[in-house]
C-alpha cells in the first residue's frame with residue numbers, strides 16, 4: 001500500500017482555489033474521469049443516495065460508465081427512473097440492465113427500512129455505499145415523521161441505519177466494501193458542544209434555532225460516525241472475510257439545487273460571496289467521493305476526512321472521543337427504538 005504525506009498547511013484555501021495537485025496526484029480540478037482512469041467496476045454493486053441530482057447523480061453516472069451496477073436511491077423516483085431507463089438503453093442489446101431506481105425517503109425511517117429490505121432481497125453483496133443525499137440549511141426548521149430534526153435524520157441518522165441494515169451484504173463483498181459519507185466543511189460550524197443532543201431529537205427537535213449550525217451538526221455527525229465505524233470495523237476485521245472501509249468527504253462548493261436553497265437570507269448571501277473563489281463544477285464536486293469510493297490509494301485514508309481528493313484535518317469535535325461515544329449511544333437507541341416498532 002502506498003503512503004502519503006499530509007498536504008502542506010498552506011494547501012487550503014489557496015491550493016483549492018488554484019487547483020494545486022496534492023500528494024495523491026489529484027486536485028480540486030480533478031474530475032471523476034481523472035480519478036477513475038483505467039478502473040473497472042464490473043460486477044460491483046454501488047448504491048448512491050440522492051442520485052437524481054447534483055453530486056450524487058455525477059457519482060452514480062461515473063460508476064455506471066465504469067461498468068458498475070448502480071442503485072439510484074432516490075426520493076424523486078420519477079426522475080431516478082427516467083435516468084436509469086436512459087442509461088440502460090445505452091447498453092448493448094440483450095444485456096442485463098445495470099442501473100436501478102429504488103425509492104428512498106430518508107425523512108422516514110420506515111422508507112429506509114423498506115429500501116434496505118428490497119436491496120437485501122435482490123442482491124447478495126454490496127461493494128460501495130455512498131451516503132450522499134442531504135438537506136442543506138434553508139430558513140425553516142422541520143421535524144421528520146419520526147420526530148427528529150430533519151437535517152440530523154436525513155443527512156446522518158437515516159444513513160447510519162442503512163449502514164446497519166446493509167452491513168451483512170457489505171461483509172459478503174469480495175475484495176471488500178466501502179462507505180463514503182458526503183459531509184462538508186460546514187462541520188466546523190456547529191453548536192458550542194459540537195452536537196447538542198437536545199436539539200436533534202425529542203421535544204426540542206423542532207425548536208427554532210440556527211439552521212446553518214444544525215446543518216453543520218449533521219455533517220459533523222457523519223464524520224464522527226465514519227471514524228467510529230472505521231475503528232470498529234478494523235477491530236473486528238479478523239472475524240470476517242472482507243474488510244469494510246469508511247470515509248467522509250467534503251465535495252467543495254458547488255451550485256446545485258440544494259446549495260442554492262442554503263443561500264437564503266443575509267447569511268446565505270454572505271456565504272455565496274465568500275465561497276465564490278472556491279466554486280467547482282458538479283463534475284469536480286463528485287471527484288473526491290469517487291476517489292474515496294473507488295481508487296486503490298484511498299485505502300490509506302480509511303476513517304479520515306478528505307477534500308480535493310486528499311487528506312484534510314477535520315474539526316476538533318470530530319476527534320472528540322466522548323462525543324463519539326455519546327453519538328454512538330444515541331444513534332443505537334434511536335435506531336433500536338424504531339426497529340422495535342416494526343418488529
Ligand SMILES: NC(=O)c1ccc[n+]([C@@H]2O[C@H](COP(=O)([O-])OP(=O)(O)OC[C@H]3O[C@@H](n4cnc5c(N)ncnc54)[C@H](OP(=O)(O)O)[C@@H]3O)[C@@H](O)[C@H]2O)c1
Nearest residue numbers: 050053054055075105106107133134184253254256258259
Ligand atoms: N453543493 C455544495 O456546495 C455542497 C457542499 C458541501 C456538501 N454538500 C453535500 O453534498 C451532498 C449532495 O448535495 P448536492 O449539492 O448535490 O445537492 P442536490 O443536487 O440538491 O442533491 C441533494 C440530493 O439529496 C436528496 N434528498 C434530500 N432530501 C432527501 C430525503 N428526505 N430523502 C432522500 N433524498 C433526499 C435530493 O432529492 P430531491 O431531488 O428529491 O430533493 C437530492 O437528490 C449533500 O449531502 C450536501 O450536504 C454539498
